[in-house]
Amino acid sequence: MSKPSIQPAKWQPPTPVAKPPAHNLPQLNILPVPGAGPEDALFVDDAIYTGLEDGRIVKVSFDGWQIEVVADTGGRPLGLEQHPDGILICDAEQGLLLLGPEGLTTLVAKGEHGLRVCNNAAVAADGTVYFTDSSQRFDLEHWTADIIEHSGTGRLLRRDPDGAVEVLVEGLQFANGVALTEDFLAVAQTGLYCVDRVWLKDGTHEPWITNLPAFPDNISEGDDGLVWVTMASARKPALDKTAGQPFLRKVIWALPEALHPKPDNLVWVRAYDPEGNVVHEFCGEHEQFYMCTGVRARGGKVAMGSLNTTALAWFEI
Secondary structure: OOOOOOOOOOOOOOOOOOOOOOOOOOOOEEEEOOOOOOOOOEEEOOEEEEEOOOOEEEEEEOOOOOEEEEEEOOOOEEEEEEEOOEEEEEEOOOEEEEEEOOEEEEEEEOOHHHOOOEEEEEEOOOOOEEEEEOOOOOOHHHHHHHHHHOOOOEEEEEEOOOOOEEEEEEEEOOEEEEEEOOOEEEEEEHHHOEEEEEEOOOOOEEEEEOOOOEEEEEEEEOOOOOEEEEEEEEOOHHHHHOOOOHHHHHHHHHOOHHHOOOOOOOEEEEEEOOOOOEEEEEEEOOOOOOOEEEEEEEOOEEEEEEOOOOEEEEEEO
């Protein structure tokens, strides 16, 4: 399949102020899954749920011995969240779905309200869903085009319990992870190396965590009250150096995939308090698990998913 064309925008990335820290990753428990790309990780009772590249939603026990396929979206599931009526699924090819006792239900289909790449979500106690649409320009297959182009067409949306959908924020650089705290929504902009916040009281949108040394992916609020942020890969100097040179970025995009900048084989997550201070940071390497794209903290355990591996992982703090 041919690549879509891109129209890179000039921009000035912030100067990196930090690099990956010294490796301090606790011992990982690796849970192989029967497929590629378990992008997110969701604690449900005594198991971890994730979605695979082929559309299956699987339930994996903490010891990895029990694996059950609980659904098949027929698309590409990404973020998962608990919902009052079941499991919420952000599917890049199908839209916003709900897995309930009666099976799968579509809450917002791809194409409705302009939804193109449903990526991640957070759910309020009353069933209100806050979710991201990563790009209006490219499908998930070509997500790197959005990062290279830097056109900023990502969105944050809200779906009310009555089905009404509203766009809360537009112009995001590959809108990604969403976390809901008591006072605000946090939303990751992968292409801008930051996490913003949207105040629930008045909808004000402002920077929260800026100039990250990595590309943030999924985020979530843990039961510790912290916002956990995946650091999928360290920033790439080649992309930062060509930010003001659209022609060179077109050249990079035109290169064969094998020559594109590659994600690091790192496992890297951070946890922030509501003031934006780093409380935890874990970073290291593992042969079976890397490029962490989903993170969840509960009861002293941290579970992680990865877009690029065939396993989940978890560790104890």
